[in-house]
Amino acid sequence: QQQVKQSPQSLIVQKGGISIINCAYENTAFDYFPWYQQFPGKGPALLIAIRPDVSEKKEGRFTISFNKSAKQFSLHIMDSQPGDSATYFCAARSTGFQKLVFGTGTRLLVSP
């Protein structure tokens, strides 16, 4: 119930392509879904976040798509760049519950 399932585990995309990472959850009490970006040896940094009252949120080249009925959300990176090469984590938090539940991460490599 508290799990967030993330796929794929790793992803290779050519420069300029679209990177897509998917997450799925079971707990309908989740109401906040952030994505974090982590470079090797560094702490994760918040990239973008969405609430289930909207179906899409876009910030620059990064877009979250949210499907409440399917209990799925995804991160799209448009025009992927080598500098986007990092590990990406989706997460979820439920109302009144202080803990974030993280997916297992996706290692993205954008080839030049």
Place this chain on the structure above:
Amino acid sequence: DGGITQSPKYLFRKEGQNVTLSCEQNLNHDAMYWYRQDPGQGLRLIYYSQIVNDFQKGDIAEGYSVSREKKESFPLTVTSAQKNPTAFYLCASSPGGGPGYEQYFGPGTRLTVT
């Protein structure tokens, strides 16, 4: 500069020794968290604290202890009871503990126990 500092960046210890990891924040955040990161397992919550002098166990608290005597500090002790302590440890903080409050992470401490 405002932010979260963790020290040291790398830490080496012998098996059977307790070790304390430091986490300090000057963001005036109420809530603080400790996570453990292992390859392929994402981030797992060890302990969290919403206010000074109060903290709760996370999903993997066994073998760890914390204290929250000051708002800006949340040290984590990895005890000899922790069976597999080698990992990357991340501290985080947020303005509050509820939804809508973003968690900000420190740079992490890589602990190696041999």
